[in-house]
Every structure is written in structure tokens, then in C-alpha cells.
Amino acid sequence: MIKLIGTGVWILAITLASVYFSLKMASAPKVDADAAEREAAMEFVSGYTTTVPVIGEGGVNGYLLTRLAYKANRDLAARQVVPLPQLITDELYTLLVGKKMIDVANTGSFDIEAFRGVVKEGLNRRFGAEVIAEVYVEQIDYLTTASVRDPAPRRGVTLLKGEVPAAEPAEKSGGH
Incomplete structure (x- = not known):
């Protein structure tokens, strides 16, 4: 028992x-009170699509289309003299045209993390404070000048739906 x-x-x-x-x-x-306060002071800033010409031998070879988004300190961003979107666009032009961060001829060498870091550091240096906490890449595209001039054949875009008359052979239309 x-x-x-x-x-x-x-x-x-x-x-x-x-x-x-x-x-x-x-x-x-x-909960880390300091970290919670820092996170509460942040806001998400959606960027604009920025078109940057890629200049090479003989002129413009194409265009880089970039759209970035940012996590920024709301209070510090509000104190800036130049509005955030315009300063960001200027910094992107400096990076992509002046420093040539993206080499379109060798896309395999592009380091997205280094690009984010350089954009963040450059913007914070221009602001004079830690305004930008994170950089998010929404889009980076490259369009050649040939695809901009005549986009339909290269992209396969359907411009008209329905019945389209067949094109006449070159001999019947005058042989141009």
C-alpha cells in the first residue's frame, strides 16, 4: 500500500x-521596447518606376526600368527638405548611370544584396541620417531600344482580337 x-x-x-x-x-x-519603438516609427514607402537610359557606344542601347520600395523612418523622412521620391530617383540615376551598378551585358554578375546595400547607404548619406532602414526590389527590367521601337514582334503582344485579314504576298502588293 x-x-x-x-x-x-x-x-x-x-x-x-x-x-x-x-x-x-x-x-x-x-518585448524589446526600443526595437518596438523603432519599428513603430517606420513606414513603407512604395517607389515609382524609374526609367534609366543605358548609354553605350553610339548612344542609348536600352532602358533599365526599376521600381524599389523602402522601409523609412517616418519622422526623419518628414524633416527632409527634398521630397523622398525625388531624392530616391536622383540617387538611382547616380548609381545606375554614374557608377553603372548593373552591367546589362553581364547580368550574371549582378549582386542584388550589394545593390540594396549601396542604395540604402547612398540614400542615408544624402539624407544625413538613417532614414532608410531597408530597400526592397519590386522590379528591375531591361528593354533594348529595338524592343521599344517595335515591341509587337519581340514580345508577342496581341494588338487586335478577332478576324484579321491575311497579309497579301509581296508580289501582289507592288513588291516593296
Whole structure:
């Protein structure tokens, strides 16, 4: 009988200890008040599509279309003299035309993380404060000048739906 009571007390003690430790571990994690304040001061800024010409030998070879988004400190951004979108566009022109961060001839060498870091550092240097916390790349496209001049054959865009008359052979139309 004493063994039975001892076993019951042992099981009860282990059950109470396991419930206590599981509740202790499941309690809400401690919140870093400073980190919470910094996160609350941030806002998401959606960028504009910026078209940057790619200049090569003989003129413009194509266009880079970029759209970036940012996590910015709302208070510091509001204090800036130049509006955020215009300064961001200027910095992108500096990076993509002046420093040539993206080499369209060798796209395999493009490092997206380095690009984000350079954009963030450049913007914060221009602002004179840590305004930009993160840079998000929404879009980076390259269009050649040939595809801009005559986009239909290269992109396969359907311009008209329905019945389209067949083109006449070159001999019947005058041989131009």
C-alpha cells in the first residue's frame, strides 16, 4: 500500500512540475521596447518606376526600368527638405548611370544584396541620417531600344482580337 501511495505522489509531483515548466516556457516573450519603438516609427514607402537610359557606344542601347520600395523612418523622412521620391530617383540615376551598378551585358554578375546595400547607404548619406532602414526590389527590367521601337514582334503582344485579314504576298502588293 505504501508503494502505491509513493507511486501516486511521484506521478503527481512529475505532472505538476511538467505543467509548471510548460506554462513558464509558454509565457509571452519579453518585448524589446526600443526595437518596438523603432519599428513603430517606420513606414513603407512604395517607389515609382524609374526609367534609366543605358548609354553605350553610339548612344542609348536600352532602358533599365526599376521600381524599389523602402522601409523609412517616418519622422526623419518628414524633416527632409527634398521630397523622398525625388531624392530616391536622383540617387538611382547616380548609381545606375554614374557608377553603372548593373552591367546589362553581364547580368550574371549582378549582386542584388550589394545593390540594396549601396542604395540604402547612398540614400542615408544624402539624407544625413538613417532614414532608410531597408530597400526592397519590386522590379528591375531591361528593354533594348529595338524592343521599344517595335515591341509587337519581340514580345508577342496581341494588338487586335478577332478576324484579321491575311497579309497579301509581296508580289501582289507592288513588291516593296
